[in-house]
Amino acid sequence: MFSDITFYVKGNTIEVNEQDFLLGELTESCMNINDDQFHEIYFSFEKLKKEFPTELPEQEEYDKLKEEIFRIDSLLRVHKIFQVLGTPIETIKSYFENKSVLESWDMFCQLCNEYNGIIIDIYSFNVTINRFITQWIRNLKKCSPDDYAAAYYDFLFSPLAYKYIVNPLYDEGFIYSNTEFLSSLNLVPRETIEGSGKYVIAEYYHTSILQSFLKIDYLKGLMAGHSIRKCEHCKRFFLVTNGYKTRFCDKPSLEDPKFTCKQIAYRKTHTRDSNDNNPKYQTYKKAVHRIMRSCQRGTITEDVRDRLLSKAEAIYHTSATSPKYSDHEFEEQMSSDNLYKLCSIEPPKRGRPKAVKNENG
Structure with missing residues (x-):
């Protein structure tokens, strides 16, 4: 049942139903319920409320009411957050198929009340945080957890x-x-990730209120340095994990999914994020610096250096010309472990190599 949302906050991630997500990722999904989608959900439910009988209905009328709440449920489940959290009717839908009006009416009324709360929470949270993002977060000169907290206070x-x-x-x-x-x-x-063998002291929460879940996911995300921004081109919300003030998202473009929204925006306006605010460029730059430093320390040879740099450049080119990798996925691709694995090279041991003793010294 939706009235039993349990989850764990683990550093910069949140675990829900044994799945791990970046803090803010599910909130982003909720905020991307656009006006047209919300209005269809909202007005469908308002119509159901107006037609709701004051007394126990006949079977035919009851069947129509059930069909309508099932349809509203399907509109919610299009969105990732409700695929993960589930919906009130998800686990008990079959219950109504085998029960009479008399047996199941009280349960149905309770169910409708839960959907009413969900719809109220979606609107209340999305509209409020949309204003916070577009009028406070967007205007920050610096983007850090301290700055996010101060902005939320203001x-x-x-x-x-x-x-x-x-x-x-x-x-x-x-x-x-x-x-x-x-x-x-x-x-x-x-465990940070199932099977990782690494552990954290996680915060375990239990709530029945969607808005409480969203605020913990979003605000804990701000304190981990994650921020949700609104793309200036497609107007969708997207998650940023490194405090960059990027203007355009890297989601597949609504106009041409072969390219990212960022690439389409540049084609149309010839305006692009500066490299300082380009998450992929900054990640690529850090990877190159890391490889060069390893070569300078003598932990890898020049041949290994060149192979790693070539692989990093190829991945960066792919990410810059297609929507293949999100910013977070690209960061994982550029990790040292992954680059060495892709190049079939054994990673060097941590730290500087030991100095060779001079036999005459």
Whole structure:
């Protein structure tokens, strides 16, 4: 049931239903429920509420109500966050097929109430954080956890906060709550990634409120240096993990999926992110520097250096000309372990090589 969301925060990742995601990744998915998609969900549910009977319905009317809530559920499940968290009806859909109106009506009413809460939370969170991102995060001169925290403080306690933060005064029936509804919070040892053999003391949470989950995922992400930005070209939200103020996302373009949105934006406007704000370029630059330093220390030969540099350049070229790698995936591709593996080279031992003693010394 959706009323039982359990998850673990582990450093810069979050574990949900035995799957690991970067902090902010599932929030990004929720925020990419665009206006048209939300309006279809919202107005479909409002229509269902208006037609909701005050007394126990006849079977035919009940079947129509069930079909409509199933359809609303399918609209939610298009989005990654609800594929991961599940939805209220996911585990009990078959229950309604085998029960009479009398047996299942109370359960159905409870189910509809849960969808009502989900829809309220999507609107309240998405609209509020959209304003925070576009009017606070976007204008930061520096992007670090300290800067993100200060921006969120200024946002919450701004004299005009009542206009920016969704509240019942301006948005009837909707509210961005400053109180997190958590059933429990514990600290438990947890493997960073299943099978890695590495452990952290993870924060275990249990909640039944979507908004509480989203705020923990998003705000913990800010404290890990992750930020969600809005692409100036396609208007989709995307996750940035290294504090770069990149203007365009690296998702497959809506116009031509063979290219990234960033590449299409440059073709149209001849405007590109500076290298200082280009995550892939900065990752590539760090990889080159790392390889060169290893050669200078004598831990790898010039031949190995050249092979690694050639492989890094080839991967960078692929990422710069196609949507094959997201920024995070490209960072993993450029890791030392992966480059050595791709070149079939045994990684050198850590540290400087021992100096050779002079036999005459």
